[in-house]
Structure formats: C-alpha cells, structure tokens
Amino acid sequence: MAAKPTIVLLPAWGVGHFMPMIEAGKRMLQCCSSSSSALSLTVLLMPAPTAQAVSDIADHIRREEEAGAVDIRFLHLPPVPLPTDHTGVEEWISRIVQLHVPHIRAAVSGLTCPVAALVLDIFFTPALDVSRDLAVPAYVYFTSGAAMLALLLRSPSLQEEVEGEFEGSVDVPGLPPVPPSFLPETLLDKKSPTYAWFLYTGRRYMEANGIIVNTAAELEPGVLAAIAEGRCTRGARAPTVYPIGPAISLITSPPAEQSQPHECVRWLDSQPPSSVLFLCFGSKGMLPPAQVHEIAHGLERSGHRFLWVLRGLPVDTTMGAREPTDANLAELLPEGFLEKTKGRGLVWPTRAPQKEILAHAAVGGFVTHCGWNSILESLWFGVPMLPWPLAADQHLNAFAVVHGIGAAVPLEMDRERGNYVEAAQLERAVRSLMGGGGGEEGVNKAREKAMEMKRACRHAVEQSGSSHASLQRLSEELVGGAVLPKRGTNSYSF
Numbered sequence: 001m002a003a004k005p006t007i008v009l010l011p012a013w014g015v016g017h018f019m020p021m022i023e024a025g026k027r028m029l030q031c032c033s034s035s036s037s038a039l040s041l042t043v044l045l046m047p048a049p050t051a052q053a054v055s056d057i058a059d060h061i062r063r064e065e066e067a068g069a070v071d072i073r074f075l076h077l078p079p080v081p082l083p084t085d086h087t088g089v090e091e092w093i094s095r096i097v098q099l100h101v102p103h104i105r106a107a108v109s110g111l112t113c114p115v116a117a118l119v120l121d122i123f124f125t126p127a128l129d130v131s132r133d134l135a136v137p138a139y140v141y142f143t144s145g146a147a148m149l150a151l152l153l154r155s156p157s158l159q160e161e162v163e164g165e166f167e168g169s170v171d172v173p174g175l176p177p178v179p180p181s182f183l184p185e186t187l188l189d190k191k192s193p194t195y196a197w198f199l200y201t202g203r204r205y206m207e208a209n210g211i212i213v214n215t216a217a218e219l220e221p222g223v224l225a226a227i228a229e230g231r232c233t234r235g236a237r238a239p240t241v242y243p244i245g246p247a248i249s250l251i252t253s254p255p256a257e258q259s260q261p262h263e264c265v266r267w268l269d270s271q272p273p274s275s276v277l278f279l280c281f282g283s284k285g286m287l288p289p290a291q292v293h294e295i296a297h298g299l300e301r302s303g304h305r306f307l308w309v310l311r312g313l314p315v316d317t318t319m320g321a322r323e324p325t326d327a328n329l330a331e332l333l334p335e336g337f338l339e340k341t342k343g344r345g346l347v348w349p350t351r352a353p354q355k356e357i358l359a360h361a362a363v364g365g366f367v368t369h370c371g372w373n374s375i376l377e378s379l380w381f382g383v384p385m386l387p388w389p390l391a392a393d394q395h396l397n398a399f400a401v402v403h404g405i406g407a408a409v410p411l412e413m414d415r416e417r418g419n420y421v422e423a424a425q426l427e428r429a430v431r432s433l434m435g436g437g438g439g440e441e442g443v444n445k446a447r448e449k450a451m452e453m454k455r456a457c458r459h460a461v462e463q464s465g466s467s468h469a470s471l472q473r474l475s476e477e478l479v480g481g482a483v484l485p486k487r488g489t490n491s492y493s494f
C-alpha cells in the first residue's frame with residue numbers, strides 16, 4: 001500500500017507558536033480522516049534555545065503521544081550554533097532558521113512518502129526556498145491574528161508611501177486608522193535591521209500557496225476581507241487566507257498527574273462569580289520592580305478581587321533567550337501588600353494554568369499582554385480584557401481587540417517609558433472593567449462583545465462553522481497537491 005501523504009510542520013519553539021501549530025496540524029488531519037484521503041503529520045523540530053522551551057516542548061510531545069489520537073511523528077533536526085550578535089528577536093530567530101535551511105531541505109527530500117505541504121511558522125520565510133527547490137507546496141501558519149497579517153502584507157507598500165517615521169495614523173485596510181503607538185517596535189525604527197526583516201517577510205509571504213491563520217472569520221471580518229480583496233497588497237492577489245481558529249489546545253496533563261485541582265483553581269472556587277480580575281503577561285512577561293509596585297498599589301486601591309501571575313526578571317539576559325524566573329514575592333511586592341489583600345487577592349509566582357483560570361466562573365476580567373493566544377483564550381471563555389501590550393505583535397493585537405473586535409476597554413500607558421502604567425491609571429481601568437468606576441455602558445459593551453465572541457468562536461469550529469469550512473477547503477487542497485519531493489544529494493533517510 002502506498003504511504004500516506006504527509007503535512008510537514010515547521011514550528012518555532014515558543015509556547016505561543018509550537019502548541020497552536022501542532023493543534024492546527026491535528027485539526028487538518030481530523031478534517032481529512034472523514035474522507036477517503038488520509039494524511040499524516042511530520043513535525044521537524046529545531047533544538048529549542050532555552051531550557052524552559054526544551055522542557056515545554058518535551059512535555060507537549062509526551063502528552064500528544066499519550067493521547068495518541070493522530071498519525072504524528074516528530075523528527076529532530078541537528079543543532080546549529082546560536083548567533084550571539086543580533087539587533088532584535090526577529091533577526092535572531094530568522095538567523096537560526098536560516099542556519100537550519102540545509103537540514104530542513106535534507107529532511108524533506110529524504111521523506112519517502114508524498115508531501116502535501118510544508119507548513120511554516122511566521123519566522124520560517126527562508127524555508128520557502130526549500131519548497132521551491134523540492135517543488136512541494138508551502139503554506140504559512142500565522143500564529144498571530146489577521147490584523148498583524150494585514151500589516152505584514154501591507155508593509156512593503158507602506159515603505160514606499162510613507163517617507164520617514166510614521167506620524168498621524170497608519171492605514172491598515174480593514175482596521176480603523178492605526179496610531180503609530182500601536183505598531184510593533186520593529187516598524188518604529190526604519191533604520192533597524194528588524195525593520196528590513198518585517199518588509200522581507202511581508203514580501204515573501206506572497207510566494208506561499210496559502211496562509212493559514214489562527215483566527216475566525218467572525219472575529220476579524222474587516223481585515224480578512226481587505227486581504228482577500230488585495231487592499232493590503234496594492235491590488236495584487238494575496239495567497240488565499242484560511243481562517244481556521246481558534247485552534248486552542250485543550251489537552252491537559254493525564255488524570256494520574258492531576259491528583260487535585262491546581263491551587264489557583266481551588267482559590268477561585270471560593271470566590272463569587274465574575275468577581276476576580278486575572279492578570280497574566282504571557283510566557284515571557286516580566287515587569288521591572290517599580291512597575292510591580294504600581295500594579296500592587298492600583299489593585300489595592302481598586303478594592304477588587306484579583307489573581308496575579310507575577311514572574312521574576314530573567315537570569316540569562318541574552319536576547320530571545322529571556323525567560324522569566326519564579327518571583328520572590330517578599331522582595332518584589334511592597335511591604336504589607338499580601339497581608340492587606342489577604343482573602344481577596346492571590347499572587348502566583350510561577351506559570352499558572354491560564355486556560356483553566358479563564359474557564360472558571362469566578363473570573364470576570366483579564367489584564368493581558370495581548371499575545372494572540374491569550375486573546376483567543378479569553379474570547380473562547382467570554383472574558384472581557386484590559387490590554388497591556390509589551391512587545392512584538394501585542395500593541396497591534398491590543399488595538400484590534402479594543403477597536404476592531406470590541407471585547408476590551410483601553411488602558412492608558414506610556415509606551416515611551418517601557419509601556420509604563422501608573423497605579424491611578426490601572427485603578428481607573430480596573431474599576432471600569434470590573435465595575436464601580438462609572439462609565440458602565442462601555443464596560444457592558446465589552447462584556448457583551450466577549451460573550452458574543454465566545455458563541456461565535458465555538459460555532460466557528462463546529463461542523464457547520466466558518467473555520468471548519470475553511471479547514472475543509474484547505475484539506476482538499478492539501479490532499480490534491482501532495483507530491484513526492486525531489487530527492488537531493490544530501491537527503492536524510494526517514
């Protein structure tokens with residue numbers, strides 16, 4: 001019997017990249033399994049550059065293997081020397097990927113089954129060369145939202161239209177005019193090499209056979225239409241976009257490892273419905289000590305209940321390898337804070353089970369750094385947000401969730417001072433989100449929108465939903481396009 005065609009996934013290592021991409025791959029397979037044309041998944045793993053990422057990925061692979069639901073295999077690529085001189089995370093990751101390109105080419109050309117597609121993470125544009133050389137289709141899996149994709153595709157023409165730095169507002173078709181303070185820092189310094197990376201990425205995405213996005217048509221209709229109509233690419237036809245989300249991995253540790261609910265969940269069990277503000281800044285989120293004090297004062301004065309994931313500053317400060325540490329609460333928090341807020345507040349010093357927390361009935365609002373996965377998870381559970389973006393795509397995501405989706409109320413911050421938020425600003429915004437601050441109308445709107453998006457997200461992934469239909473179109477295209485890769489002289493045999 002001929003070997004099943006395979007989809008080759010090339011994920012980056014962060015939790016916001018690796019897990020959602022595996023989840024999307026599994027959904028593509030499940031979509032085909034109901035037809036006669038089954039596919040398998042082959043995941044090419046670059047060695048992750050931090051101990052935390054290595055252990056996160058190993059844990060996830062173990063859970064996938066234990067769940068054993070789909071035909072998936074993980075192949076390890078050889079290590080490459082990590083660059084030590086670089087100007088930003090995008091450049092650092094892209095250079096690592098570039099060093100992996102020969103290994104990716106050898107691995108793909110060594111496959112003995114037909115390849116339906118190479119599916120590349122946001123940062124893997126250099127691997128488009130492999131797809132061209134081996135004549136296999138390539139798709140981008142965009143782990144951020146369609147707003148960010150629209151900006152990437154639009155960036156080469158913005159470069160021609162806007163001389164000098166951005167001022168006033170920026171035209172991203174499908175979004176209201178975007179103030180430059182909501183652009184990624186990469187676009188704010190046109191002389192930086194990461195600016196060139198942004199434009200290069202935007203241009204090269206046009207070579208892909210399609211772009212799979214972890215969003216739903218109902219969440220970002222305006223930007224998705226703008227991309228499809230060529231309004232982000234000066235009338236040129238962009239690759240077909242497949243909104244297949246929210247692709248949220250809901251697999252957790254096996255029951256044997258969960259003898260009892262997590263301490264954060266047990267604490268939430270004793271709180272009234274919708275009363276707790278949850279604060280979490282993503283897998284890399286860490287804040288300087290002065291900012292931690294401002295948050296503490298703001299929370300204390302707001303009088304609201306809270307669950308705050310507070311991480312410590314990293315030990316290794318190498319760019320890209322910055323992982324937060326477990327916080328020393330006694331050192332970081334203002335004196336007496338824990339005693340004063342006892343019973344109504346919990347500060348958690350290490351990673352917390354974010355999805356379980358957002359799913360809990362006691363949670364009524366989410367202060368988030370606006371990583372795209374965090375936004376999707378908040379909407380999935382119908383929790384309105386207070387956006388506190390820190391880096392990368394997060395400022396634009398914050399803009400999209402306030403001004404596009406409408407499920408968040410804005411938080412005033414000083415971006416020039418490292419996204420600094422004063423206690424009074426936080427207090428005002430928390431009261432506005434959780435109640436007691438007047439302006440209830442705006443809050444109710446965000447809350448209602450979050451609930452509406454919860455229903456829309458859940459419907460999108462059902463059999464009759466838009467993301468399922470998109471996934472079906474994609475799967476048909478993948479099955480139809482499967483080819484044996486050209487065999488190179490440096491192929492690995494698998």
Ligand SMILES: COc1cc(-c2[o+]c3cc(O)cc([O-])c3cc2O[C@@H]2O[C@H](CO)[C@H](O)[C@H](O)[C@H]2O)cc(OC)c1O
Pocket residue numbers: 012013014016017089090093122142143144145148184186284320321370371372373391392393394
């Ligand atoms: C893989 O490891 C890291 C990734 C990022 C990172 O950087 C980044 C830069 C941009 O100019 C645009 C981006 O879209 C982007 C995204 C990104 O990764 C995270 O992606 C998640 C899902 O897309 C999520 O949306 C998060 O907000 C992003 O931060 C940054 C980084 O260190 C700062 C990494 O180690």
Ligand SMILES: O=c1ccn([C@@H]2O[C@H](COP(=O)(O)OP(=O)(O)O)[C@@H](O)[C@H]2O)c(=O)[nH]1
Pocket residue numbers: 014015016017280281282283284309350351352353354355370371372373374375377
């Ligand atoms: O304490 C934490 C911090 C993060 N996350 C998870 O890590 C992912 C973070 O992805 P996101 O895109 O929001 O941001 P990133 O961490 O990539 O900046 C999400 O699935 C979160 O649920 C978590 O479970 N616990």
